[in-house]
Amino acid sequence: MRKGLLAICVVLLISIAALLPGCEGEIPLGTIEVKATLDGSPWTGDVDYTLTPATGSSFAGTSVDKTFLEDPDDWTCAYISGGPGTFVNITPAETQTLDAEGTITFTLNFESEEVDVSIVFNTWSINGTPVPPTPGGPGTFWWITQDTVIDAHYTVNVGGNNTGKPVTVHETMTISVHNIGIEGEMPPANPKVWHVVNGLGAVSTDPPLQVSNQVATHEGNPVPACTNIELPFCETVHLDAECDVETEVGATFTKKVNWVRNPQGVNITHLAMWDDCIFEIDTVQEWTVFTMVTTACEEVGEGFVDIDPSNDCCADSPMIYIGVLPW
Numbered sequence: 408m409r410k411g412l413l414a415i416c417v418v419l420l421i422s423i424a425a426l427l428p429g430c431e432g433e434i435p436l437g438t439i440e441v442k443a444t445l446d447g448s449p450w451t452g453d454v455d456y457t458l459t460p461a462t463g464s465s466f467a468g469t470s471v472d473k474t475f476l477e478d479p480d481d482w483t484c485a486y487i488s489g490g491p492g493t494f495v496n497i498t499p500a501e502t503q504t505l506d507a508e509g510t511i512t513f514t515l516n517f518e519s520e521e522v523d524v525s526i527v528f529n530t531w532s533i534n535g536t537p538v539p540p541t542p543g544g545p546g547t548f549w550w551i552t553q554d555t556v557i558d559a560h561y562t563v564n565v566g567g568n569n570t571g572k573p574v575t576v577h578e579t580m581t582i583s584v585h586n587i588g589i590e591g592e593m594p595p596a597n598p599k600v601w602h603v604v605n606g607l608g609a610v611s612t613d614p615p616l617q618v619s620n621q622v623a624t625h626e627g628n629p630v631p632a633c634t635n636i637e638l639p640f641c642e643t644v645h646l647d648a649e650c651d652v653e654t655e656v657g658a659t660f661t662k663k664v665n666w667v668r669n670p671q672g673v674n675i676t677h678l679a680m681w682d683d684c685i686f687e688i689d690t691v692q693e694w695t696v697f698t699m700v701t702t703a704c705e706e707v708g709e710g711f712v713d714i715d716p717s718n719d720c721c722a723d724s725p726m727i728y729i730g731v732l733p734w
Contacts, residue, residue: 436476437505440512441484443471445491445710446519454490454515459483471515479505484513491710492519493569517710522567522656524576524705525718529560529661531727540725548696548730554671556684557729559701561662561721563652567711570657575708580610580648580664585698586638598637599697600689601667603630608683610650613661621650623685636686638697648685651708666699669731688731696730 439458443450451472459465460480467487468475483502486494495516503511530537533549534556541547551557559582565574586599605623612618622629624647625636638644648664668684704720707713 434479435507437479437507438510439475439477439482439505440510441468441471441473441475441515442512443490443515443517445517446712450491450517452491455487456515457485457487458513459485477505479507479509481505482511484515486515490515490517492517519710519712520567520569520572520574520656521714522565522569522574522707522711523715523718524563524565524707524713525715526561526563526578526703526705526721528701528703528721528724529562531724532558532560532663534558535663538727540727548728550730550732551669552732553669553690556665556668557699557727558663558665559724561664561703562659563654563662563705564659565654565656565707567656570655572656574654574656574711576652576654577706577708578610578650578652578662578703579706580703581701582646582666583643583700584638584646585643586640587696587698588640589694589696598639599695601636601638601686602689603632603634603636604668604684604687605632605648606665606683606685609665609685610648611663612652613663616660617653619651619653621648623648635689646686662703664701666701690731694730694732696728698726698728700724700726 441456441458443452443454451470453470456468457465458468458475458477460478460482462480463478481502481504484497485501486497495518498514498516501513503513505511531540532538533551535558537560538549542549559580561580563576565576603623605621607621610618610621624630625634626645627647630636636644636646652662654660665684667686667688669688669690701724702721706719713719
């Protein structure tokens with residue numbers, strides 16, 4: 408009787424074991440890794456591709472690095488779109504054999520696009536109208552009253568052999584401001600004060616392009632809106648405006664930066680109507696004279712290589728002389 412019960416138990420255990428997952432007879436999975444490189448260096452980000460087994464249905468991947476657990480089979484990786492730069496190939500092979508508990512790696516290789524971005528200074532302008540640095544030659548000033556903007560114009564060219572491809576250009580525009588005061592004026596009437604506005608309309612392009620990530624800086628350090636910046640007597644202060652411009656290879660555009668406004672009022676940076684300049688002058692002060700020199704540099708975004716860095720920055724502009732009249 409005991410032998411009969413024992414035989415029945417053994418049969419039941421074998422039957423249950425056959426129904427449980429992971430039991431003997433099931434083939435273990437393998438690991439598929441999908442990676443990418445840009446110019447030979449590891450790269451991670453969004454890229455579309457497919458993985459297809461020899462005996463099954465394919466599925467899509469949308470980023471790298473990624474790891475998948477799949478059935479042993481001959482697997483093929485195919486690039487679809489996205490990624491940085493230009494797609495080159497898949498190594499070590501587009502089709503590889505995945506063994507049980509084994510690992511295969513598909514590496515999508517990309518090369519940076521070659522472009523040539525350049526910038527030149529065009530002209531100073533007052534309220535958008537081009538002007539020479541001085542109205543009447545050496546020793547003369549552009550006297551500005553309330554609601555007057557001093558701006559500068561530059562021309563940017565994005566050359567390359569892949570015309571029409573979208574590219575982000577990071578731009579840094581700089582002014583060197585020198586408070587030279589008024590003849591006969593001595594400290595402590597100085598320093599003069601400028602306020603940071605960093606208005607969204609301060610940097611514009613022709614034709615119109617998307618401008619984003621705009622930052623104002625003082626001596627290379629980012630400064631928020633409403634910050635007061637002192638211009639000490641007879642010292643040079645360096646101020647920047649940085650931003651990203653979305654354009655395309657083959658484009659040429661003019662960029663205008665509204666550097667500083669002498670406002671129609673005092674401390675009015677909070678008003679939306681005055682958000683089209685980087686800085687504004689504190690007019691609660693005596694009149695003064697200051698000079699400005701500007702330069703600018705361009706840098707292409709990820710996935711692009713600038714083949715001629717020598718023209719990424721323009722030379723110093725002519726020095727403009729500005730006299731600020733009290734109101």
